[in-house]
Amino acid sequence: MKIAVIGCTHAGTAAVTNMARLYPEADITVYEKNDNISFLSCGIALHVGGVVEHAEQLFYSNPDQLAQLGIQTHMRHEVLAVDTAAKTMEIRNLATGERFRDAYDKLVITTGSWPIIPQMEGIGLENIQLCKNYNHAQAIIEKAKHAETVTVVGAGYIGIELAEAFQMLGKKVILIDNTDRILFKYLDRAFTDPIEKLLADKEIRLALGQSVQAFKGEGGKVQCVVTTAGEYETDMVVLCIGFRPNTELLKGQIDMLPNGAILVDEYMRTSNPDVLAAGDSCAIRYNPTEQPLYIPLATNAVRMGTLAAHNLVQPAIPYRGTQGTSGIKIYDLNIASTGLTEQGALAAGMNVKTITIIDHDKPEFMPHYENVMLKLVYEEEGGRIVGAQVLSRADMTQSINTLSVCIQNRMTTRQLAFVDFFFQPHYNKPWNLLNQAGLQAMEQERKERDGKVLAQ
Structure with a gap:
């Protein structure tokens, strides 16, 4: 049996390590377009704030460890196209530019997610940073060394943690969100009010209930964030608006939600019986409403990746769904x-x-x-x-x-x-x-x- 896995962060790492144990005779190949795997992006704020001194500590696996399990891991290899009918893929080696084709018997999609990047004036200015992977973490740390004022766009978990980390580094911090409260998706007002007071006591400026419309700058560097309520001078911006699933490869070939999240059954199978999916590329059953929902969390990803391995050949262990805990x-x-x-x-x-x-x-x-x-x-x-x-x-x-x-x-x-x-x-x-x-x-x-x- 030839198994191909596209993407190797949390769901992918969990899937391949379990598949190597469950199917020792299988030929398992991983294609990952980045130069690292298994990075815990939830630890970026801890790294920025100095709690975790070295970002390398936020990895829990690497290609050498996978190789010891008999897994062929191709780093810096981007899958350009998938033909689920023919069970083939077109791949490009990003280091050499070489293109080649590969085939599979079973395909596991663990392509994860990517930050939402608003298309607006000034988005390409220097010092506007994303917050997702190892390279982003390193860039944020380096840029912050030369920034007196940092603006964080998005008051979800990542945005709040970064605002705290920057404040503890002695930066002036502005936190912008288009909702009228922080952590709007996770907490009701009785809980967010004391947190907002705490942030304000720490002199973090809360700019809530307003949307970013543009970025301004001179010399190619950002200097100002323009919102529906005013303008904020800044030296650096970190975008923490949210994430979208990386599923363009499979569009039109398997069932998805309107936002591109892959629909899977309780055994991590897509609408194509030989294609399974797990992690941030997927929607999952949300138990409170009993409906599929997109909830990109590392905890969901490792569970789903593990189940994809166990259910690869035949249904074995159903997923119980998630509460988004x-x-x-x-x-x-x-x-x-x-x-x-x-x-x-x-x-x-x-x-x-x-x-x-x-x-x-x-x-x-x-x-x-x-x-x-x-x-x-x-x-x-x-x-x-x-x-x-x-x-x-x-x-x-x-x-x-x-x-x-x-x-x-x-x-x-x-x-x-x-x-x-x-x-x-x-x-x-x-x-x-x-x-x-x-x-x-x-x-x-x-x-x-x-x-x-x-x-x-």
Whole structure:
């Protein structure tokens, strides 16, 4: 069996390392157009801020390691075309310019994603940087050495982390986003308000609810960002607007969402039975809505890549879907979320209720304890949990992993109320915070029911 894999970051690395173990007799060939594999781009802000001293520490595999597994890895080789009917590919060696063809029995698409680059005036000016791969990380570090003011466009996870890193380096930081709040996709307003206050206290300038329209500069270098609300002088811009799937190779040959994300079934198979796909090139079933959705996360990618390997020959292990579970540390705040926010659920047309708990992480008789804010989003009919968020100076983020499991298993607030959690004063209270959320949801339901009875 001849297996070809296009792209080798997270999903690709997970796929080939598992395939080498599962199919030792197979001929496995990887084509990667970059000069490195397995770079953890989520660590770029840590590198910029000096927490991770060497960017090389953000790699967890390399071509030599794959070669030891018997995998043929062709770096700096770009796949120009794929013919899924003929099972052939056209490839170009980027170092020599040589072009050649290759064939396959099974094809695995792990081409990942690429930053969204707005097409507007001045986008080609120097010091406007992307933030995705190893080379971007090195360029950001080098350019930042000569920048007094840095503007970050996009207030998602990457943008927030970079803004923090630049501020800690002593830079003046401007953070621009077209929504009226930071982390709009991940958190509701009660959670973003204290984070915005913290950023403002650190003198990060928040320019929210405005869209970038152009960049201005002299001598080929950016000097100004023009938005719908004004102009901001700057020495450097980092674009963190979002990502799009790299799937042009397969357009018209397999089924995709309108944004180009490949549609796969629970076994990572595309609409062509001999083509599997995984990672940021794909849409995946989003359990809160039970619909396919594009969620480019490294955690999704490694799971999908592993499953693509296990299901390559025949269906073996189904994917359970995703909740888009994620977390972030901003200065001394620990934040995590899973599933839908309240605003996201309402936008999806769902009829939901919420419970927000503000409590201490440990009993008050303990010498140290911290405030915790937890929000649960659940369906009004039946109480199925569809989302949750947590924020605290204490690390309570693992509670969101627990709630991710609850959403995946379609648990209700009533079931959550009586889950068996341990109690130990160093860690929690007799009634665990998650139990409390379930209990308060039940109490809210009872009061509403009694209110309706009285109104009749």
